Amino acid sequence: MPEFSGVNHVAFTVRNLQTSTAFYERVFGFAPVGAIDGPGLTRKLFSLPDGVTLGLTEHQTTETGDFTPFTPGLDHLGFTVGSVDELHVWAGHLTSAGIEHSGLVEASYGTALSFTDPDGIALEFFVGK
Secondary structure, X not given: OOOOXXXXXXXXXXXXXXXXXXXXXXXXXXXXXXXXXEOOEEXXXXXXXXXXXXXXXXXXXXXXXXXXXXXXXXOOEEEEOOOHHHHHHHHHHHHHOOOOEEEEEEEOXXXXXXXXXXXXXXXXXXXXX
């Protein structure tokens, strides 16, 4: 069986690159590290703390339906945090940035703080037990 060493990048298709870029800048507190202008698309690239690249892509042609985690495809993207105390800090940050969120939700396997981006893509900050 061939092996791979980890996740290199994740890319989301967005309706409006400017709106989505501003949202992710508010959430993460840092600006994109690069951009790609290719045939039929424009992409902004964020470098996440673990080295994974997050790409936001606006295609010249997009579908009009809303994203939903109930449609086959991406359910959500979870970001690791170190403690429940850090989740509380993230909840305050999201609230002060005007981003609606779930509040902390505890489960047998960990605690999550869920929210969505402007296109309805489900995101969460998570700490495992």
